[in-house]
Amino acid sequence: MSSDLARLGVAEAADGLAAGDCSAVELVEACIAAQEAARDLNVVVADTAERARAAAVHADQRRRRNEARPLEGIPVAVKDIFCTEGVATTACSRILDGFVPEYESTVSARLWEAGAILVGKTNMDEFAMGSSNETSRCGPVRNPWSPVDGPSLVPGGSSGGSAAVVAASAVPAALGTDTGGSIRQPASFCGVVGLKPTYGRCSRWGIIAFASSLDQAGPLTRSVADAALILEHIAGFDPRDSTSADLAVPDLHAALQGNVKGLRVGVPSEYRLDSLPSSISDLWEQGIVWFRDAGAELREVSLPHTRYALPAYYIVAPAEASANLARYDGVRFGARSMGTDPDELYTRTRRDGFGEEVRRRIMIGGYVLSEGYYDAYYLRAQQVRTRIAEDFRQAFQDVDVLLTPTTPSSAFPEGDKTDDPLAMYVNDIFTVPASLAGLPAISVPAGLDEAGLPLGLQLVGRAFDEVTLLQAATILEDAAGTFRPPTVAA
Amino acid sequence: MTGARTIVGATGDWELAIGLEVHAQVATQSKLFSGAATAFGAAANAQVSLVDAAMPGMLPVINRAAVDQAIRTGLALGAEINRFSVFDRKNYFYPDLPQGYQISQYRHPIVGAGELRIDMPDGRTRVVGIERLHLEQDAGKLVHDRSATDSHVDLNRAGIPLMEIVSRPDLRDWEEAGAYLRKLRALLRAIGSCDGNMEQGSLRADANVSVRRPGAPLGTRCEIKNLNSVRFLMRAIETEAGRQVALLEAGEIVHQETRLYDPQRNETRAMRSKEDAHDYRYFPDPDLVPLQLSESRIERLRGSLPELPDETRERLIRDYGLTPYDASVLVADPDAPRFFEAAARDRSGKRVANWIVTNLFGALNEAGHTLAESPVSAPDLGQLVGLIENGTISDRIARDVFDEMFRTGASPQSIVDARGLRQIQDTDAIDAAIDAVLAANPGQLDQYRAGKTKVLGWFVGQVMKATRGQANPGLVNERLRQKLDGDGEA
Incomplete structure (x- = not known):
């Protein structure tokens, strides 16, 4: 029975708790047990079991007193990039060894205020820099879709642990962060729903920064409705984040019941890459058919600056990261390697504390911002960014959402691309443009490739129009069905 | 440049060109980007927020009061207020800089070109160009005297709001530089945007000094950092100009570099040269949105300005017949005009001004008191002048009476009566x-x-x-x- 409970989605679990079919204690125990059973996946990096058990007892008491909140007793796993009060938070970097925040990120705090319970801090690429979860100092995550006797497949990244733990049915929902695709790409690789809200929809306060102008928190779940439900509770203005939008949060869960007739779906021609595997282009065509069958109007649109998105992203994000990560200097918190003077202290601390990919991006960032190169790289990339946003604005004059593949491939074996950073960066080719434009985007599991691995399709919406985006996502979901890894499937 | 000093070298005359960068601490209750307090003299690290300590995930939020004071200062300098300005990150590592970057304004400052009029003792008036004013955060400080082997960091100052006010290289000698700093301090104190307290570090100046033959283009400049009194500023400039003239007359060249002034030895020493200057890799801080100012906000702040020192000076000359120099000296202390006007009621303004400028300021200076701490009240000083004017006491007796007033705080009438000092008219x-x-x-x-x-x-x-x-x-x-x-x- 307990493993069945861990398989419940957010809405199902909430209904079960409300109906008295199960208790929060049982639900939390089921998730703890499922995470324990999935230990070989290496999804969880900080043990939260004792706290979770205590919180579950408290949740059941509230429910008995008729004080249950909307997410009372719902277990949620949280990427190790969210600062969680009293729980070690390291962004899976050696340099934050031993760091236990005295504060809670706004987004996670909102979940706990709504009654949800932290069950597991999840593995991730170090400082969210990576597309395979292999840069984590806690070791790689095994994708639950990996063949039982075959090579270990990556879960994608950087929110690899969050995607894998949800795919393994070891928690109903997890929080991730998306900078250039870090929610959507692992969601696609693991066969779950991953939603990146509009930039500014959710507060960044208390989230360890990678690239401030791109980072955005969002949910990974096994259904679109669950993603909507979680987003509803984490979104909203936060005066402590100057870039958060002072806008009301719509009733997203209820909006899913709305009518999608007349929906105009755009298909960007620039995304039709010759190199795209047929399994992915076929699935994309299938998606178009599903929408047409559901009564939507399909239109070809053009996003002419698409091919500049990836290079622009790999300038802007490292530039911001190079400054954001300057605070990890061994002076006030985290790991320190001693030196005889400040410069030596910094050099040793940062050399020992940061992994190779993080060091690479700091170097790239420092380079593109340096005197004499700023105009050619950083400024140019920002100009490209403006053009890309303008492309989308134009396209959204004619359509309501855009439909694209999420990734150019399915999950690949561990170690496959670790020696080739550029091949790794190409993973983000379809996800990065929406990130640069700050638009909401969602990856919905849409099918399996010939190897039986999940593939997602991506929908991109207008800024702050998550309602339409989620409505469109339900069409895909209804048509495609849901997917569970063979090892987890009943 | 009539009136300004030149340096007479062995090979002819040399002219000076001086520009000042003044760092003025904005008089606010809290820091520029955090809610922490700014009071002087608190225990080390007692006024440090999570933002000031640059803890992971913390975000800056602009302090509107500090922005208002920068705008008021800009208006008082008759400067252009930029409706759009941007905060940039200035990247460098130092243990007193927790973020690893200083948030400043580089490409788009909040205030553009303005001017400041200075009055010299010989009656000359000069208008000095202001290039810009921008907002930035202060760093913390290193404490080296707690231990023989370790240094400590005090972050109380970290994040304190500063206005950097940059003059054009319009100042022609150290007297003018001193007059400029005094006048700027008077202006800031009059409008209340900075307390002008140089001993506590609320006001510090960097001086850019170069020399040239009369009429020649500007020479190579050296920047003397962190001058914290008018006297040191003037001596440092005089010394540095002498050094440069000696170099040039010996056939050598002046290297552009940053220098420190040692008041003990009255010499400047190289700190770092241009060659090993930092590349600060400025770029817009993605955690903050550009500052956009409405006309109504600017107009409201314009309306909040009191009578400015130049206006007060003109009024004192016009209404009380003061000499321009006495009027300038009075307006240099924001408390003095009110003191003067209270003392000068029904008296000769000229005589009262003379008593304040010569006797009272001299005694205060010697005792190390400010005008606010004066043991002699304005009505009492007025009464003293009244006793001279009606022939009760002579000027000489009045000086003795004043000394006693200053010592004891007694009124002049009571001193004259008690000591029988009434002038003999019989x-x-x-x-x-x-x-x-x-x-x-x-x-x-x-x-x-x-x-x-x-x-x-x-x-x-x-x-x-x-x-x-x-x-x-x-x-x-x-x-x-x-x-x-x-x-x-x-």
């Missing part, structure tokens, strides 16, 4: 004193009669002495002449 009493003096000094009397009329002054002195200074000196003079040059009855 001719009978004066005549009696004269008779006694003449009778006691027959030798001098003979000298006078023999034509040595200079002895008259000696007799006046003796009579004054005999009356303990209380005789009206005019009357003594008059009666003495009558007796000596009259019918000769004595």
Whole structure:
């Protein structure tokens, strides 16, 4: 029975708790047990079991007193990039060894205020820099879709642990962060729903920064409705984040019941890459058919600056990261390697504390911002960014959402691309443009490739129009069905 | 450049060009991007928020009060207020800089070109160009005296709001530089945007100094950092200009570099040269949105400005007949004009101003008091001048009375009464004193009669002495002449 409970989605679990079919204690125990059973996946990096058990007892008491909140007793796993009060938070970097925040990120705090319970801090690429979860100092995550006797497949990244733990049915929902695709790409690789809200929809306060102008928190779940439900509770203005939008949060869960007739779906021609595997282009065509069958109007649109998105992203994000990560200097918190003077202290601390990919991006960032190169790289990339946003604005004059593949491939074996950073960066080719434009985007599991691995399709919406985006996502979901890894499937 | 000093070298005259960068701490309750307090003198690290300590995931939020003060200062400098300005990150590593970057304004400052008028003691007036004013955060400080081997960091100052006010290289000598800094301090204090306290570090200046032959283009400049008093500023500039002239006259060249002034040795020393200058890799801080100012906000702040020092100065000259120099000295202290006007009610403004500028300021300076701490109140100083004007006491007695007022805080009337200092106007009493003096000094009397009329002054002195200074000196003079040059009855 307990493993069945861990398989419940957010809405199902909430209904079960409300109906008295199960208790929060049982639900939390089921998730703890499922995470324990999935230990070989290496999804969880900080043990939260004792706290979770205590919180579950408290949740059941509230429910008995008729004080249950909307997410009372719902277990949620949280990427190790969210600062969680009293729980070690390291962004899976050696340099934050031993760091236990005295504060809670706004987004996670909102979940706990709504009654949800932290069950597991999840593995991730170090400082969210990576597309395979292999840069984590806690070791790689095994994708639950990996063949039982075959090579270990990556879960994608950087929110690899969050995607894998949800795919393994070891928690109903997890929080991730998306900078250039870090929610959507692992969601696609693991066969779950991953939603990146509009930039500014959710507060960044208390989230360890990678690239401030791109980072955005969002949910990974096994259904679109669950993603909507979680987003509803984490979104909203936060005066402590100057870039958060002072806008009301719509009733997203209820909006899913709305009518999608007349929906105009755009298909960007620039995304039709010759190199795209047929399994992915076929699935994309299938998606178009599903929408047409559901009564939507399909239109070809053009996003002419698409091919500049990836290079622009790999300038802007490292530039911001190079400054954001300057605070990890061994002076006030985290790991320190001693030196005889400040410069030596910094050099040793940062050399020992940061992994190779993080060091690479700091170097790239420092380079593109340096005197004499700023105009050619950083400024140019920002100009490209403006053009890309303008492309989308134009396209959204004619359509309501855009439909694209999420990734150019399915999950690949561990170690496959670790020696080739550029091949790794190409993973983000379809996800990065929406990130640069700050638009909401969602990856919905849409099918399996010939190897039986999940593939997602991506929908991109207008800024702050998550309602339409989620409505469109339900069409895909209804048509495609849901997917569970063979090892987890009943 | 009439009036400005030149340096007379062995090979001819040299002119100076000086520009000042003044860092003024904005008078606010809290820091520029965090809610932490800014009070001076708190225990080390007692006023540090999570943002100031650059804990992971913390975000800056602009302090509107600091922005308002920068705008008010810009308006008081007659400067352009930029409706759009941007905060940039200035990247460098130092243990007192927790973020690893300083948030400043580089490409788009909040205030553009303005000007400041300075009045020199010789009556010259100069208008000094202001290039820009921008907002930035202060760093913390290193404490080296707690331990023989370790340094400590105090972050109380970290994040304190500063206005950096940059002048054009319009100043022509150290006197002008001193006058500029004094005038700027007076302006800031008058409008309340900075307390101007140089001892506590609320106001510091960096001086860019270069020398050139009269009429030649600007020479290579050196920047002298962190001058924290007007006196040191002036001496540092004079010393540095001398060093540069000596170099050039010896056929050497001036290297552009940053230097420190050592007041003990009265010399400047190289700190770092341009070659090893930092590349600060400025870029817009993605955690903050650009600052956009509405017309109504600017107008509201314009309306909040008090009478500015230049306006007060003009009014004092016009309404009280003060000399331009006395008026300038009075407006240099924001408390002085009000003090003056209270003291000058129904008195000669010129005489009151003279008493304040010469006697009161001198005594305050010697005692190390500010005007606000003056033991002599404005009404009492006015009363003292009144006693001189109505002939009750002489100027000389008044100086003694003032000394006692300054020592004890007593009113001049009570001192005059208690000590019986009232001037003797009674001719009978004066005549009696004269008779006694003449009778006691027959030798001098003979000298006078023999034509040595200079002895008259000696007799006046003796009579004054005999009356303990209380005789009206005019009357003594008059009666003495009558007796000596009259019918000769004595």
